[in-house]
Amino acid sequence: MKQKCNISVLFAFGIFVIVTIFLFGGTAGAKTVSKGKVVIAIGTNLATMDPHRHSVMYNYYVNWATNDNLVYRDPKTMKIGPHLAESWRLINDTTWEFKLRKGVTFHNGNPFNAECVKFTIDRILDPKTKSALRGAIKTIDHVEIVDDYTVRIITKEPNPVLLHRFTSLGIVDPKHLKEVGDEGLAKKAMGTGPYKFVEWVKGERLVLEANENYWKFTPAVKTIVFRPIPEMATQIAELLSGGVDIIMRVPPDQASVIENSKTARISKVSGLRVVFLQLDASGWAGSTLLQNRKVRQAFNYAINVEGIMKHILGGMALRCPTGVNPMSFGYDGTIKPYPYDPEKAKKLLAEAGYPDGFTIDLSSYSGSIISVKQIVEAISGDLAKIGVKVNYRHFEDAGLFVKSQRAAKLKDTVLSSWGSWGIFDADLYYYPNLREDERFSYVRDPKVNKLLDEAKTTMDVEKRKKLYSELQEYIVENAYMVPMYAQYSLMGVSNRINYEAASDDMLRVFDIIWRE
Amino acid sequence: MHAYFARRLLQSIVVCLGVSIIAFGLMHLGGDPALLLLPVDASKEDVEVMRKSLSLDRPIYEQYWRFLKGAVKGDFGNSLFVEQDSLSLVIERLPATLELTVAGMALALTIAIPLGILSAIKRYSILDNLATMGAVFGQAMPIFWLGIMLIIIFSVHARLLPASGRGGVLRLVLPAITLGVFLAPVIMRLTRSKMLDVLAQDYIRTAYSKGLHDLLILFKHALRNAIIPVVAIIGLQFGRLLGGALVVETVFAWPGVASLTVKAIKNCDYPLVQAAIISFALMIVIVNLLTDILIAALDPRIKYT
Numbered sequence: 001m002k003q004k005c006n007i008s009v010l011f012a013f014g015i016f017v018i019v020t021i022f023l024f025g026g027t028a029g030a031k032t033v034s035k036g037k038v039v040i041a042i043g044t045n046l047a048t049m050d051p052h053r054h055s056v057m058y059n060y061y062v063n064w065a066t067n068d069n070l071v072y073r074d075p076k077t078m079k080i081g082p083h084l085a086e087s088w089r090l091i092n093d094t095t096w097e098f099k100l101r102k103g104v105t106f107h108n109g110n111p112f113n114a115e116c117v118k119f120t121i122d123r124i125l126d127p128k129t130k131s132a133l134r135g136a137i138k139t140i141d142h143v144e145i146v147d148d149y150t151v152r153i154i155t156k157e158p159n160p161v162l163l164h165r166f167t168s169l170g171i172v173d174p175k176h177l178k179e180v181g182d183e184g185l186a187k188k189a190m191g192t193g194p195y196k197f198v199e200w201v202k203g204e205r206l207v208l209e210a211n212e213n214y215w216k217f218t219p220a221v222k223t224i225v226f227r228p229i230p231e232m233a234t235q236i237a238e239l240l241s242g243g244v245d246i247i248m249r250v251p252p253d254q255a256s257v258i259e260n261s262k263t264a265r266i267s268k269v270s271g272l273r274v275v276f277l278q279l280d281a282s283g284w285a286g287s288t289l290l291q292n293r294k295v296r297q298a299f300n301y302a303i304n305v306e307g308i309m310k311h312i313l314g315g316m317a318l319r320c321p322t323g324v325n326p327m328s329f330g331y332d333g334t335i336k337p338y339p340y341d342p343e344k345a346k347k348l349l350a351e352a353g354y355p356d357g358f359t360i361d362l363s364s365y366s367g368s369i370i371s372v373k374q375i376v377e378a379i380s381g382d383l384a385k386i387g388v389k390v391n392y393r394h395f396e397d398a399g400l401f402v403k404s405q406r407a408a409k410l411k412d413t414v415l416s417s418w419g420s421w422g423i424f425d426a427d428l429y430y431y432p433n434l435r436e437d438e439r440f441s442y443v444r445d446p447k448v449n450k451l452l453d454e455a456k457t458t459m460d461v462e463k464r465k466k467l468y469s470e471l472q473e474y475i476v477e478n479a480y481m482v483p484m485y486a487q488y489s490l491m492g493v494s495n496r497i498n499y500e501a502a503s504d505d506m507l508r509v510f511d512i513i514w515r516e
Numbered sequence: 517m518h519a520y521f522a523r524r525l526l527q528s529i530v531v532c533l534g535v536s537i538i539a540f541g542l543m544h545l546g547g548d549p550a551l552l553l554l555p556v557d558a559s560k561e562d563v564e565v566m567r568k569s570l571s572l573d574r575p576i577y578e579q580y581w582r583f584l585k586g587a588v589k590g591d592f593g594n595s596l597f598v599e600q601d602s603l604s605l606v607i608e609r610l611p612a613t614l615e616l617t618v619a620g621m622a623l624a625l626t627i628a629i630p631l632g633i634l635s636a637i638k639r640y641s642i643l644d645n646l647a648t649m650g651a652v653f654g655q656a657m658p659i660f661w662l663g664i665m666l667i668i669i670f671s672v673h674a675r676l677l678p679a680s681g682r683g684g685v686l687r688l689v690l691p692a693i694t695l696g697v698f699l700a701p702v703i704m705r706l707t708r709s710k711m712l713d714v715l716a717q718d719y720i721r722t723a724y725s726k727g728l729h730d731l732l733i734l735f736k737h738a739l740r741n742a743i744i745p746v747v748a749i750i751g752l753q754f755g756r757l758l759g760g761a762l763v764v765e766t767v768f769a770w771p772g773v774a775s776l777t778v779k780a781i782k783n784c785d786y787p788l789v790q791a792a793i794i795s796f797a798l799m800i801v802i803v804n805l806l807t808d809i810l811i812a813a814l815d816p817r818i819k820y821t
Binding site for chain 1: 547551552553556559565568600608667671753769771782
């Protein structure tokens with residue numbers, strides 16, 4: 001009896017399938033339809049749906065899905081391409097003209113046009129908005145609307161990286177904002193992006209749904225859910241048990257658990273974040289022996305960076321001989337790093353007048369540097385070999401660390417990292433870390449200042465490249481830091497989907513596709 | 517009685533005031549919210565603009581006074597990171613924390629009290645030894661470790677229960693067990709030792725010799741006396757319960773008040789921290805008051821004047 005029942009069910013199902021194919025088969029190939037649900041784990045709660053009021057990476061994953069930007073960074077080449085802006089040109093060194101895409105609408109049906117661009121930029125620049133992005137684009141003097149689909153952006157001085165900034169400005173709808181106000185935008189996303197806002201239960205989940213009328217393509221995944229899961233062990237358990245499909249920032253020592261599972265895999269890529277040891281070359285945080293160039297060079301010879309990359313990070317790092325990420329604009333691959341040579345380091349210390357070594361401070365913090373404590377131990381061990389004792393101070397609280405460093409309270413050396421906000425350009429890393437009077441700079445050198453300032457405002461690509469080559473050579477020669485490496489970023493991806501990690505650490509949820 | 521409660525209420529206001537001053541002072545020793553709100557490469561000028569717009573450039577006493585004036589009216593100000601009133605952010609998360617703590621506590625009580633009683637009656641039996649061993653084990657086990665072990669066993673391997681998050685009874689099971697195991701040992705051991713104390717009393721022997729039923733003696737005469745210190749301890753443990761809830765909320769991605777508060781502290785989100793801490797202080801004061809009332813109800817000899 002039971003057997004018979006199953007057969008009849010099977011039979012009915014078979015007919016159903018045939019009829020379905022018959023009825024819908026013809027149209028299925030013509031247009032892709034979004035389907036299914038993908039869950040993404042993020043490490044912290046989302047703060048807001050307002051793309052201008054935060055500086056949290058996870059929050060940008062959502063912004064990029066709901067609010068389009070003027071330009072788009074390709075996940076493979078990291079090059080900037082058109083998006084809401086179809087094309088652009090420089091009228092002169094400080095005037096950019098953007099031609100905007102026509103026929104794009106916000107999720108509420110309002111049209112996208114030049115007014116939206118002007119409004120968005122003006123909103124960010126207005127101090128009352130308290131926008132975290134203001135500093136990034138304050139070089140903009142004003143925005144002129146030429147016609148409905150043409151805007152001119154006039155900057156105070158030439159700015160070669162401005163285009164990069166436009167990858168994350170999140171274009172908003174002025175009419176909508178007028179209706180709902182700042183508080184309304186903070187609660188509910190409204191943009192022209194590939195995903196529409198559905199629901200946000202704070203601390204629990206954010207639900208987005210595919211925008212089937214998206215101007216560029218139809219996303220493969222119908223529903224995207226973001227779930228804040230603070231604990232990495234829990235994120236991994238969720239990935240392995242099928243509760244979530246993507247987890248970001250997997251620690252390298254946990255990678256094998258995921259690799260060995262049947263449900264998920266690791267996708268890894270060399271990231272933009274660089275790790276380096278800052279040396280107080282100017283005595284900014286109090287007079288120090290590191291003001292002596294020979295001592296700084298000795299540190300460069302003494303620290304076995306390649307050893308750290310190999311033994312602590314398991315090879316998941318990319319050497320940066322000048323500190324600049326090799327993927328960034330301006331990187332000069334002809335400059336060689338200091339080799340690991342403790343004997344030479346000892347000799348240099350003796351020449352500098354410290355044959356018996358001395359004690360220095362070293363500060364670090366928990367957060368962005370992978371295996372930070374082991375790396376500090378390795379550095380301390382290497383320095384001990386040349387007679388330098390390390391007085392180590394670790395900050396669990398990144399906020400206190402940043403505050404202390406900005407107030408010049410961290411003496412001698414700091415193990416730092418720099419993410420450059422997804423912008424692959426030497427300026428974003430060198431300027432804040434080397435320019436005199438910049439917030440994290442321990443360097444006071446007129447030549448460095450001059451080169452940095454010039455490169456920052458040079459629009460000619462080749463000339464700019466030369467300036468950075470000269471600068472990198474000078475930095476290495478003077479050992480203004482111990483350049484180390486760029487970290488890999490690892491993400492865990494469920495075997496249900498296809499998605500690859502991108503070097504800029506962004507998650508492009510609209511690029512997720514189903515595995516057939 | 518009324519005078520007593522009026523006094524307690526007055527005390528609780530002083531407690532909240534003290535807590536808020538300490539929290540305010542400590543928060544200002546930590547990081548700077550303007551720096552955390554801005555990207556790390558923000559210039560000095562950007563930071564100044566942000567500090568000004570958040571009124572952080574005013575002297576501390578002035579900031580505190582401004583906060584206090586609002587707080588009296590129940591207005592703690594908007595969170596610095598979210599365009600929303602701080603108190604409403606806390607209240608939004610309260611049901612999740614209550615759900616978790618009530619479930620954890622209920623589980624702890626249903627395990628610990630019967631086990632404590634049984635261990636006392638069958639002193640030094642196998643059951644007693646096992647229960648005591650279990651209690652020591654439970655107390656020694658770090659709560660986050662237990663949580664992760666439960667996830668690995670029941671979610672990753674057995675695939676019986678979801679690993680984290682909130683919504684539905686299934687998602688509550690593992691966090692409630694974790695919190696329950698964290699709370700049960702103290703209650704169980706106290707119940708056992710108090711029961712042993714009471715069972716050795718003369719009036720219990722008298723009750724037995726009168727020929728009263730064993731169960732009647734156990735529950736009416738022994739337990740009612742033994743339970744009073746247990747109730748007192750449960751009240752005092754309320755703070756520990758919130759601490760445990762924090763760990764459980766983090767491990768299980770449970771969207772409660774405790775994890776919200778810790779995040780707010782890390783962000784130096786002053787208004788939100790204040791709203792959360794005052795709420796906690798109030799809750800602890802109220803729970804202690806309720807405990808006092810309950811004890812008086814259990815033991816008519818206790819009178820508050």
